Amino acid sequence: MGVDSDSGHPQLVARDQWALPTTSVHRTLRDALADVFARVRAPDWLQDERDADGESLQPLSDQQLARWAPAPDWRRGLAGFADGLDQWRNRWRDSQPVTFLVAPPFSGVTQALEALAEDRQWRLIQPPPGGSIHRGEDLQAWWAQFEGDEPWVLPELGHCWLRTPGGLALVRRLLGAATEGSLGPGIVAASSWCWTFWNHLMPELRVPVVTAQAFDSERLGQWLTTLENDTRPRFHLTTDDSLVAAPDGEGESGFLRDLAAWSRGLPEVAWAVWRRALRARPEDKAETADANGATDNGERCWVVPWSQLTLPALPPGESRPLAFVLHALLLHQGLDESTLQPVTGLGDDDIQLALHSLRRAELVEPHPRGWFVSAGGYPAVRRYLQSEGFAVDGF
Known part of the structure; x- marks a missing residue:
C-alpha cells in the first residue's frame, strides 16, 4: 500500500473491502495458544518480579513518551479523510442522504469526523442526557438539533441508547428517519459493536456502509514515526540493533507485522502497545551511519522484541x-x-x-x-468475549 501525506488518517473503504492486516498461520496459532495460557496463569500485575530478559533498559518516562510517541492528533492533515468521505456521500446522495460510517473502536474515525465537522461548520449532534433516553417526551429539544439545511454529524450512535426495555426506542426512530431521508443530509457514525447489535435487532436495516481500512505494517510504521514532526526518529530493536521503523519507510520489520496483526490494524491500539515497547538507552542522541557510511542525524529510540513484551490479559479464572x-x-x-x-x-x-x-x-x-x-487491552477483550460466546463485531 502506498503511503501519502494523509496516511495517518483513516482510509475510507466500502465495508466489503475492509481486510485485516495479513498474518501467518504460525502467528495465528501462536496467538491462540498464548491466549489459552494467559487464562490459566497469573497476569503480570500479580507477579512479584519481572523477567529479566531484555529489561535492563528503562521504559520511557512520561516526558520521553510525549516526545517519541505523542498522542495522535486527528485534526492534522484531514484532506485525505475529507476527500474519501465526500466521494462516498456523492456516490449515495440521491438514494441515501445520510451516510453511515461504521468502524471498530480506536480507529480514529470519531475524532477525525468531529474535526472535519468543526472545520466545515457542520452541526454536531450531541447525545441525549442518559435519563432522557427512557423518556420520549423529554427528547423534543434533542430532535430539534436536526432542523435546518446544513449537514449534521452524529459522532457516536452508541451514546444514544441503552440496552434496556425502554432504552431502544430513540435509535429505532432515528435509524428509520435517517434511512427514509426525513432528517436531511447527515452522517451517522457508529462503533462496529453498536452497529452489529442493531443489525441483529433490525435485520431490515440494509444501507450502504463506509468504514476505515485497517492499517497494515507499512502504513503503521509510517504513522508511528511521523506522529511528531519536529524530529525524524529511527527505532531499533534492543537485541540486534535492527531497524524497526523509520520515517522514510526503510526496512522490513517483523515487529511491525506482529504489531499490525495483534492490534487488528487499529492505530490507537497499536500506538498504546508501541508505547509499552519503547526503551531508553544512553546512546539515544548518538549519530548513526548507514550502510554507505553516510551520517544519519535522525534521533534513535529502542524497541524491545515482541517476545519480551508484556500485554494486558484477562484476570485468571472465569467470571x-x-x-x-x-x-x-x-x-x-x-x-x-x-x-x-x-x-x-x-x-x-x-x-x-x-x-x-x-x-x-x-x-x-x-x-x-x-x-x-483500554486501547492496549482491546485485542484481549475481543478474544475473550468471542470465546465466551458473545456476538462480537465483524471487524
Missing part, C-alpha cells in the same frame, strides 16, 4: 460479570457504574468488583462517560 461489563462498555462506547447496573442486570457489588479487577489488569480505564475498554 461472567466481567464479560457482561466488557460487552456493555463496547456496545455503548463507555458507561458509568450507575448505567452499567440496568444495562447488565448486575448488582452494585458485582460491578464494582468487576471494574476493580479489570482496571488492575489494564483492560479498562476512566473515560468521559465513566469507564471504557
Whole structure:
C-alpha cells in the first residue's frame, strides 16, 4: 500500500473491502495458544518480579513518551479523510442522504469526523442526557438539533441508547428517519459493536456502509514515526540493533507485522502497545551511519522484541460479570457504574468488583462517560468475549 501525506488518517473503504492486516498461520496459532495460557496463569500485575530478559533498559518516562510517541492528533492533515468521505456521500446522495460510517473502536474515525465537522461548520449532534433516553417526551429539544439545511454529524450512535426495555426506542426512530431521508443530509457514525447489535435487532436495516481500512505494517510504521514532526526518529530493536521503523519507510520489520496483526490494524491500539515497547538507552542522541557510511542525524529510540513484551490479559479464572461489563462498555462506547447496573442486570457489588479487577489488569480505564475498554487491552477483550460466546463485531 502506498503511503501519502494523509496516511495517518483513516482510509475510507466500502465495508466489503475492509481486510485485516495479513498474518501467518504460525502467528495465528501462536496467538491462540498464548491466549489459552494467559487464562490459566497469573497476569503480570500479580507477579512479584519481572523477567529479566531484555529489561535492563528503562521504559520511557512520561516526558520521553510525549516526545517519541505523542498522542495522535486527528485534526492534522484531514484532506485525505475529507476527500474519501465526500466521494462516498456523492456516490449515495440521491438514494441515501445520510451516510453511515461504521468502524471498530480506536480507529480514529470519531475524532477525525468531529474535526472535519468543526472545520466545515457542520452541526454536531450531541447525545441525549442518559435519563432522557427512557423518556420520549423529554427528547423534543434533542430532535430539534436536526432542523435546518446544513449537514449534521452524529459522532457516536452508541451514546444514544441503552440496552434496556425502554432504552431502544430513540435509535429505532432515528435509524428509520435517517434511512427514509426525513432528517436531511447527515452522517451517522457508529462503533462496529453498536452497529452489529442493531443489525441483529433490525435485520431490515440494509444501507450502504463506509468504514476505515485497517492499517497494515507499512502504513503503521509510517504513522508511528511521523506522529511528531519536529524530529525524524529511527527505532531499533534492543537485541540486534535492527531497524524497526523509520520515517522514510526503510526496512522490513517483523515487529511491525506482529504489531499490525495483534492490534487488528487499529492505530490507537497499536500506538498504546508501541508505547509499552519503547526503551531508553544512553546512546539515544548518538549519530548513526548507514550502510554507505553516510551520517544519519535522525534521533534513535529502542524497541524491545515482541517476545519480551508484556500485554494486558484477562484476570485468571472465569467470571461472567466481567464479560457482561466488557460487552456493555463496547456496545455503548463507555458507561458509568450507575448505567452499567440496568444495562447488565448486575448488582452494585458485582460491578464494582468487576471494574476493580479489570482496571488492575489494564483492560479498562476512566473515560468521559465513566469507564471504557483500554486501547492496549482491546485485542484481549475481543478474544475473550468471542470465546465466551458473545456476538462480537465483524471487524
